[in-house]
Amino acid sequence: MSDAKTLSPEPLIPLESPSAAPSEVAAWLGAKLRRYGILLFLLGLWELSGRAHWVDQTVVPSLTLTLKAIAQMWQRIDLGSHILISLGRVIFGLLIGLSVGAPMAYVLARAWPKLGQNFESLWRVFGLINPYCLFPIFVIMFGLGETPKIAVLAWVSLWPIFFGAETAFRNVNPQLLKTALSMNCRSWAIFWRITLPASLPAIFTGARIGVEMSFFILIAAEMTGATAGLGWIIHNAGAAYQTERIYGAGVCVVILGVGINRFLELIRQNFLAWGEGDGIPWLLSSRASKQPTNRLVLWLCCLIFALVMALGFWKIFQGENLILSSPNP
Amino acid sequence: MxxxxxxxxxxxxxxxxxxxxxxxxxxxxxxxxPPFTQVVAEIVHLLRIGVLGPQIKASLQRAIPGFLLATLMGVPLGLLLGSWFKTLTNYLELPLEIFSQLNPFLLFHIIILFMGIGEAPKVTIVAWTCLWPIVFSSMSGAAQVNPSLLKSGRAFGLSRLGLLRKITWPAASPVVFAGIRLSLGYSLFMLIAAEMMGASSGLGFMVQRTQETFQLDRLYAAVTVIAFLGLILDASLQLLGRAFLYTKLENYVNTPGD
Incomplete structure (x- = not known):
């Protein structure tokens, strides 16, 4: 700890300097304004357009009405559990995708590389199959309920993970492998110390793309066949012309999407820092700063994530039991 | 062979x-x-009695304009944001991220309120979905151009437009193209879902209808045709890209970590 203190940049900033504090505040404010200015402006415009009656409030409810709708939904129809259920489905699908995709990629890229090459074309075709039209087929296979939805989400996240992992497993630096072999490492040591760390960033990148696409498809899947979740709320509100509820649920979806994106970026920067960026140009925050995060914040984020995951699974399980036990679903 | x-x-x-x-x-x-041959026989049968053709046409008539619209708007927007207006990009980063997270299906009900029911909302959904991968990849492609190339371009007295046309565009085109290819995949993906939710024609509608009426042969036929269509579109886009874009430059223009 004492080492950390001497290394910390605190002493470098003269505390008594009179001009330092205001300019720092100004710089901080400027940075925040640069980041959030346009967003705040757009939110203000949204609010104003409702207040000044530029647009019909029944078509575009103002920001305050939308927030009120969120509060109302939270109280009346238990918005919290719907959010948890939606998140739980995405995470469940992602976990299946990871636990199938990554080992499959390892087997096909490392254990039997020749066989893997033969299967390449089949996986390409599978990856291009539209997950949404698989939904009816999954219903035939698994019956109604949560399973087909989770299967669709697992399918969506499986392929980016698999392709990323396969490429990474194939392209592990042979120099490192040779070094390890010449040092007489056992095969499991090579796996744990070299192959896996070298491939984890790519697997993670695949998982991020998978989550992104899962979110899109989840809302659609919940809109057509579900009795819970954010997509269901939107569908229901749309059918009943409760526009402010559509907007409210929409705001929740956007916040969740941005939040998950940020969380994954945080994880990548802190736990997989040896990867060279995730190279997904269409996820903007992959260009975020390289500042180390506060450990406490990091672990708190992870804890919240685990909690949300557990609660989501529990809610899904509960809902499934409810459907199965009710005489007339 | x-x-x-x-x-x-x-x-x-x-x-x-x-x-x-x-x-x-x-x-x-x-x-x-149903066995695969039966599904193929069903596809042939549907084509022959003229059921499948119009549905494919209807779907393509929504997917292609939406995709083209997104490409025509997204590529210039992304390139300009990534090359000329870098400061503006810093300001726009968060709003753009939020827009890209705005799920097209959230917009479905709202777009219908504005545009009515018909072709326009579906094309809009496709265009919205396709727009963001294209914008972001063009942006990052333009931002990642090797600075020494830009410097030498400037040394040779190229104007801003000339730099964009002669250096930024060729150097960024592989990344742009990757975004466009991803978008094409998304376009079918979203279109089928939109058609399953509310349409009276198109392949997605066919999936939905055959599922409801339990014509599983036709369901599998529709799914197979959709998969095949996706493959064909992807392959033809790749061919086009190989013919027209500067993909061969990729290796020495965009060297990572340069």
Whole structure:
């Protein structure tokens, strides 16, 4: 700890300097304004357009009405559990995708590389199959309920993970492998110390793309066949012309999407820092700063994530039991 | 050559053979999983009686304009944001991220309120979905151009427009193209979902209808056609890209970590 203190940049900033504090505040404010200015402006415009009656409030409810709708939904129809259920489905699908995709990629890229090459074309075709039209087929296979939805989400996240992992497993630096072999490492040591760390960033990148696409498809899947979740709320509100509820649920979806994106970026920067960026140009925050995060914040984020995951699974399980036990679903 | 072809597609042929065999031998219920040949026969039959053709046409008439609209708007927007207006990009980063997270299906009900029911909302959904990968990849492609190339361009007295046309565009085009290819995949993906939710024609509608009326042959036929269509569109886009874009430059223009 004492080492950390001497290394910390605190002493470098003269505390008594009179001009330092205001300019720092100004710089901080400027940075925040640069980041959030346009967003705040757009939110203000949204609010104003409702207040000044530029647009019909029944078509575009103002920001305050939308927030009120969120509060109302939270109280009346238990918005919290719907959010948890939606998140739980995405995470469940992602976990299946990871636990199938990554080992499959390892087997096909490392254990039997020749066989893997033969299967390449089949996986390409599978990856291009539209997950949404698989939904009816999954219903035939698994019956109604949560399973087909989770299967669709697992399918969506499986392929980016698999392709990323396969490429990474194939392209592990042979120099490192040779070094390890010449040092007489056992095969499991090579796996744990070299192959896996070298491939984890790519697997993670695949998982991020998978989550992104899962979110899109989840809302659609919940809109057509579900009795819970954010997509269901939107569908229901749309059918009943409760526009402010559509907007409210929409705001929740956007916040969740941005939040998950940020969380994954945080994880990548802190736990997989040896990867060279995730190279997904269409996820903007992959260009975020390289500042180390506060450990406490990091672990708190992870804890919240685990909690949300557990609660989501529990809610899904509960809902499934409810459907199965009710005489007339 | 034939041998190489067979080797390359052996897994696909094997998968289809497995499907056919299991279904014919009644290991899996042929009522729920009709054998592949039967599905192909159904596709041929549907094509012959003129049911499938109009649906494919309807779907393509929504997907292609939406995709083209997104490309025509997204590529210039992304390139300009990534090259000329870098400061503006810093300001716009968060709003753009939020817009890209705005799920097209959230917008579905709202777009219908503005545009009515018909072709316009579906094309808009496709365009919205396709727009963001294209914008972001063009942006990052333009931002990642090797600075020494830009400097030498400037040293040779190229104007801003000349820099954009002669250096930024060729150097960024592989990344732009990757975004466009991803978008094309998204376009079908979203269109089918939109058609399943609310349409009276198109392949997605066909999936939905055949599912409701339990015509599983036709369901599998529609799904197979959609998969095939996706493959064809992807392959033709790749061909186009190889013919027209500067993909060969990629190796020495955009060296990472330069």
């Amino acid at each position: 034939i041998f190489a072809f067979i080797r390359k597609y052996a897994a696909i042929i094997g998968f289809l053979g497995l499907w056919e065999g299991l279904s014919r031998l009644r290991v899996i219920d042929p009522l729920f999983f």
